Amino acid sequence: MNWFLGTSAGAMCASVFYPVIRYLVPPDIPEAQTSQMVAGRDGDLKPNEGKVFAFGGQPALLIRDEDGGYQALSATCTHLNCTVQYRGDLKQIWCACHNGFYDRNGKNISGPPPRPLDSYKVHVVDGDVVVSKS
Amino acid sequence: MTTRERLAAVQEWVEVRVGISQLIEMGREKKVPLHRHSFWYYMGGMTLFLFGIQVGTGILLLLYYRPSSGEAFESVQFLMTRVPFGWLIRSIHSWSANLLVFVLFLHMFSAFFLKAFRKPRELTWLTGAVLLALMMGFGFSGYLLPWNTLAFFATQVGTEVAGRVPVVGEFALRLLRGGDQVTGATLTRFYGIHVAILPALTTVILGAHLLFVQKHGMSVPPQVEADAERAGKPLGSYPFLPNFLLRDAIGWCAALGVLAGLAALFPWELGEKADPFASAPAGIRPEWYFGWMFQTLKMLPPHILGFEGEVLGILAITLGFIIWFAVPFLDRTPRPGNRVTRAFAVGGWLALLYMAVATAMVYWPQ
Numbered sequence: 001m002n003w004f005l006g007t008s009a010g011a012m013c014a015s016v017f018y019p020v021i022r023y024l025v026p027p028d029i030p031e032a033q034t035s036q037m038v039a040g041r042d043g044d045l046k047p048n049e050g051k052v053f054a055f056g057g058q059p060a061l062l063i064r065d066e067d068g069g070y071q072a073l074s075a076t077c078t079h080l081n082c083t084v085q086y087r088g089d090l091k092q093i094w095c096a097c098h099n100g101f102y103d104r105n106g107k108n109i110s111g112p113p114p115r116p117l118d119s120y121k122v123h124v125v126d127g128d129v130v131v132s133k134s
Numbered sequence: 135m136t137t138r139e140r141l142a143a144v145q146e147w148v149e150v151r152v153g154i155s156q157l158i159e160m161g162r163e164k165k166v167p168l169h170r171h172s173f174w175y176y177m178g179g180m181t182l183f184l185f186g187i188q189v190g191t192g193i194l195l196l197l198y199y200r201p202s203s204g205e206a207f208e209s210v211q212f213l214m215t216r217v218p219f220g221w222l223i224r225s226i227h228s229w230s231a232n233l234l235v236f237v238l239f240l241h242m243f244s245a246f247f248l249k250a251f252r253k254p255r256e257l258t259w260l261t262g263a264v265l266l267a268l269m270m271g272f273g274f275s276g277y278l279l280p281w282n283t284l285a286f287f288a289t290q291v292g293t294e295v296a297g298r299v300p301v302v303g304e305f306a307l308r309l310l311r312g313g314d315q316v317t318g319a320t321l322t323r324f325y326g327i328h329v330a331i332l333p334a335l336t337t338v339i340l341g342a343h344l345l346f347v348q349k350h351g352m353s354v355p356p357q358v359e360a361d362a363e364r365a366g367k368p369l370g371s372y373p374f375l376p377n378f379l380l381r382d383a384i385g386w387c388a389a390l391g392v393l394a395g396l397a398a399l400f401p402w403e404l405g406e407k408a409d410p411f412a413s414a415p416a417g418i419r420p421e422w423y424f425g426w427m428f429q430t431l432k433m434l435p436p437h438i439l440g441f442e443g444e445v446l447g448i449l450a451i452t453l454g455f456i457i458w459f460a461v462p463f464l465d466r467t468p469r470p471g472n473r474v475t476r477a478f479a480v481g482g483w484l485a486l487l488y489m490a491v492a493t494a495m496v497y498w499p500q
């Protein structure tokens with residue numbers, strides 16, 4: 001008898017809580033897999049300048065070198081997810097959240113970040129700066 | 135019937151149905167001990183008063199606030215610039231939130247150092263610790279609501295911290311953010327948490343906390359008890375009604391004055407609207423009471439013994455909170471001179487010192 005009541009009560013709780021827990025976690029919305037995009041026109045950025053742009057729903061960083069070449073990296077700090085910025089005065093990438101530094105290739109050089117930033121490929125095609133994930 | 139008779143009749147009607155005089159009698163019989171640490175007994179009532187202010191001003195803010203990434207910032211801007219006294223209501227809500235956490239800390243640490251958690255008050259401590267977590271939840275979720283840059287990145291870091299907890303992290307992160315990133319979905323979620331889920335939970339836990347306090351009466355610190363015994367003089371006390379409550383009320387009036395002054399002289403700033411695709415600006419930091427954790431994460435090296443520094447830091451802080459919750463079950467027989475008791479007292483001061491220094495470092499000009 002007790003066993004019967006206990007099992008029914010348990011089943012009832014489960015049938016109430018399971019949908020609620022599932023409801024709380026949002027569904028996976030498959031991100032439009034952007035693997036390549038135009039980040040701007042060649043010449044928009046001055047040498048030794050950087051900008052953050054949206055790349056497949058995530059922030060990415062485009063840097064122009066002094067000699068006109070480009071560098072593209074993920075702009076999401078590997079420490080705790082802040083968005084980094086390029087500091088022309090230091091020729092380094094800086095995260096304001098906990099003072100983390102990366103070099104221009106995305107290698108973590110000081111502060112708390114534990115890993116380098118992911119880097120992307122950049123090509124200039126007909127004056128467009130095209131960024132692509134390998 | 136004269137007016138007086140009519141009033142008496144109304145009073146009688148209410149009395150028969152509600153029984154207010156019983157409550158008043160209870161208040162008169164309830165005694166509050168009087169000794170050199172009695173001052174700290176006012177901190178709980180002060181926290182309660184400030185929570186009342188939060189509920190009142192929060193409900194007013196609800197009338198204009200719009201919880202979506204496209205409208206939140208603008209609605210708060212409208213509130214601040216166009217709605218008569220909108221700036222006042224919002225500033226009081228923000229200032230009072232900060233004051234509340236500060237007074238809550240005083241209340242909690244005084245209960246800790248005066249050993250008010252000892253048997254039979256373990257559950258009073260435990261419900262109090264849950265209330266601390268709830269208030270930190272209020273502060274964290276409320277911070278995002280104006281949808282400004284500072285709040286956006288504070289939320290990004292704060293939810294990422296939850297995401298780094300081993301095993302449950304990923305689930306917690308998606309649960310909090312309402313997705314993989316901090317977006318408008320996160321804002322809507324935090325709004326629901328801030329104005330419905332946390333208030334509902336707080337009502338229940340606060341009710342239990344107050345019930346336990348009422349059941350057990352005020353705790354007298356063991357040291358004070360021992361001193362009184364040695365001197366052979368029983369401790370003095372005074373009635374809750376009217377003496378203690380009137381003194382409480384003086385404190386509340388003062389707090390209201392302080393709040394009004396702060397809100398008028400330093401209206402709460404709004405900052406700039408959050409842009410998910412902009413870099414985190416210099417000067418990012420959370421509310422001051424999260425400062426010591428923020429500073430800890432900033433100071434830890436990237437790797438410790440092969441583990442990522444921040445993961446170890448997060449685990450250490452979590453362990454600290456678990457110990458804090460479990461204090462009454464670890465320091466079970468606090469008597470002056472007991473070894474465990476002394477260790478806890480020293481540990482408490484060290485923790486407080488660390489928190490104070492780390493918080494100061496957040497605000498130290500670099």
Ligand code: HEM
Nearest residue numbers: 188189192193195196199224231272273276277279280333
């Ligand atoms: C039932 C109770 C409450 C309601 C209905 C409420 C409602 C609100 C609303 C609508 C906002 C957005 C408007 C704005 O940002 O100015 C807000 C912001 C905020 N709330 Fe609450 N709140 C409540 C309790 C609390 C408590 C207990 C705390 C703290 C312990 C708190 C802390 C905050 C903070 C820090 C903000 C951000 C202030 C800002 O920068 O504008 N709230 N609240």
Ligand code: FES
Nearest residue numbers: 077079080095100
């Ligand atoms: S999030 Fe970039 S240094 Fe912490």
